[in-house]
Amino acid sequence: MNANIQDVIAAFVDGEPVTADELRAALALDEGREYLVDLLVLRGLVRPAGGAELAPASGPADAGVTARASSRSVSRLFWSAAAAALVAISTLAGFAAGRMTGSDVAPATPTVTVQAAPPPAFAIDAPAPTRVIELKHGKDWNERSGGN
């Protein structure tokens, strides 16, 4: 088939501009009409009829959501950093104020109360030994055999 006829029919099917005369001439031929049907059949085969759609809400390709999430992350980061800076400045200011006024103000002495624990019941004098071991210089105390 003439390539020009194919191109005219293809352009018509694809929504491209064609002249009425060219289209009429192409469709006057049996093979032109057959080609038109074939292109539409092929399109029906190749294009999914709603089978491949990206989920609108849960689709991972939500660039808008991604971009907004990214924007929110930046905002959250900014406010976190601002809060941390505020705490740090407050701490430093308090420390500096304390240093400047520390000589004028007597440090508060904490009152600590220590309560003496009562003596335990067994805190009595040890009994007299029933056996006295006398250590003498030069004596071999290593156990040789037996023993308790």
Place this chain on the structure above:
Amino acid sequence: MKGSRALADAEHLFSLHRQGVFRYLCRVVGRPDTAQDLTQEVFLRVTRATVPAADPAGHKAWVFSIARNLGLNYLRDGRRRGQHVELLESPAPATQDMALSIRDALAGLAATDREVFLLRESAGLSYDEIAAACDLSIEGVRGRLRRAREALRESLAGEMQRARRGVISIRGGSAAGEQK
């Protein structure tokens, strides 16, 4: 503000073209989950880039040129790491066997012919937009479309014969409703 304007542009492009990009990438990579990831990557790049000063057709071509490059990169990397074998997206209206036949037939096309054909049939780009996305002339687009369709008519002759008995529409599938 420049940043918010760029974000608004990106969101606008996302709302217009995300389904088309997803459908196109589904056909290119053959895996809906991978196509979702790649679609996300496409629009992340759109968000990060400066949207070129162009008419809507130019914007569409720009978005699909990003999708095309990402799809080609994925396929190139896939050849290094080994290909997955998986059915195409939902088998309706084609059966799974038919879906496999279509995938094989598409795989048998020359790379650029396949890209041009899918940008037209899956993504719904006009000839001008395809030419811009693929850096081709209009005549180059026409010629590659003609060649791809002829090859598919031959390789899918049996499937087309069965499909001829059913209902056909000039709008084809859902891609025809893609906003240009």
